[in-house]
Amino acid sequence: MDKSYQVIVIGAGAAGLMCGATAAAKGKKVLVLDHANKMAKKVLMSGGGRCNFTNLYVEPDNFLSHNPHFCKSALSRYTQWDFISLVEKHGIDYYEKTLGQLFCKTSSKEIRDLLQKECQHAGASIQLKCEVNTIEPIEPTEENPSRFKLTTNIGEVDCNSLVIATGGLSIPTMGATGFGYQVAQQFGHKIYPTRAGLTPLTFSGKQLEEFKSLAGNSIEAMVSCKDQSFKEAILFTHKGLSGPAILQISNYWLPGEPIHINLMPNVDIDSWLAKNRAGHPELSLKNCLAKVFSQAVASYFCQLLGINCKLKQLDHKQTAQVVELLANWTIYPSGLEGYRVAEVTLGGVDTSEISSKTFESKRQPGLFFIGEVLDVTGHLGGFNFQWAWASGHAAGSSL
Incomplete structure (x- = not known):
């Protein structure tokens, strides 16, 4: 390892490797270093080992930040189409899963290898097992x-430009630390409070015991909290609720707040119930619900209602109760599973003192912050990787 570099990037993850490759391609002498024994660990484990590397429908509204305008510049200058072109250049086969989410057909290792090859081709050095x-x-x-x-x-080692690409606090077993926040504070930057994002919800007491018996059952639902809604699957687990819609809403939920779930978001529930009652008056409510849900879930909702008569026996009050539950099942989680399984970290370095064009600190010349360490968090579905590519490319281009 040489002693002097024009650019040192701390963090050999998605943002750091993108930044290192981009800066080196401009002729800069670049070192990317990381304390871990492998590069791009979160890339490797993401998407069930197939890496949801971007999304076809990236918009600023897919990101949370105290400054919602900050992400716009970088996202517009390095788009999903730019990264898709890079994926295609490396001959990586990919597919769209749902809602514009793009995954590798074979393995997330292909994205890791892409980043490594781009760094090698441009001449950026990578040093692992290097603790600052x-x-x-x-x-x-x-x-x-x-x-x-x-x-x-x-x-x-010394450098003219230092890039902090150390990520957040999620999944500490993979080496996540608060190092980037410490550096920011060292140079006088404000840190917005951090918390786990894109993480399952936990429950306690009687409700938890009931959920445990339903573990493994999933439902396509509309999950809402405050003014945010997501229509995807929810999954019952031994600790509470998970699934894409739950992970999405976890970014917005705060302890003590209710979460509202429409269990049949694609159906006019009043008409559906009336049609079943007219066509199958002898059918029990549980067996009617089992047309949509599993028997176990149908039984659970009947127990919640305290109703399991034949459809023809439902009075107006009971009918209204059924419709209300299916359209607006209201739950109160006890907490989040937390950083152990969280896909991202909410909060981070205040962007008001970071250039949205270059990602350079306005407090310390030559110091840059990119990726998850910043107070920018994407929705589930490839948006956080696109932020890594876009912010890394923006900083790397400006160096």
């Missing part, structure tokens, strides 16, 4: 234009 102990700002001179000196477990 201290970062010290230094006064640049004509002889030595470096602005930062880093002490690491394998020696000292």
Whole structure:
């Protein structure tokens, strides 16, 4: 490992590798380093091992931030189509799963290999098992234009531009730490409080015991919290509820708030119930619900209602109760499963002191922040990777 570089990127994940390859392609001497023993660990585990690397329908509205306008510039300058072109250039086969989500047909290793090859081709060096102990700002001179000196477990290095691409706190077993936030605070940046995002909801007491008996059952539903709604699957688990719609709403839910679930979002429930009552008056409510849900789930909802008579026996009050439950099942989670399984970290470095064009700190010349460490979080479905590509490319292009 050489001692001096024009650019050092801390974090060999999606954003860091994209930034390193982009800067090196411009002729910069680049080092990408990481404390982990493997690069792009979250890339490797994402999408069930097939990496949901972007989405066909990327819009600024797919991102959460205290400054919703911050993401617009980078996303417009490096789009999903740009990354798809890169995937195609490397001969990677991919497919659309649902809702514009693009996955590798074979393995997420192909995206990791793409990033590694782009760095190698451009001449960016990658150093793993390298722990940064201290970062010290230094006064640049004509002889030595470096602005930062880093002490690491394998020696000292210095650089003119330092890029923090260390990610957030999600999935600590894969090496996630708060290092990036510590660097930001060292240089006077504000950090918005962090919390786990895209994570399952947990329940307690009697409701948890009931959910345990339903573990493995899934339902296509519309899940809402405050003014946000997502129509995808929900999944009963031994700890509560998961599935895409639940992960999405977890970004918006706060403890004590209700979550509303329309269990039949594609159906006029009043008309559906009336039609079944007219056509099958002898059918029990449970067996009617079992046309849509599993027997176990149908039985659970009948128990919640305290109703399981024949359809012809439903009075007006009971009919209204059935419709209300199916259209607006209201639940109160006890918490989140947390960082252990969270796909992202909400909050992070305040973007008001970061350039939306270059991603350079407005407080410390030569210091850049990209990817998940920033207060920008995407929805489930490839949006967080697209943010990594876009922010990494924007910073790398400006170096």
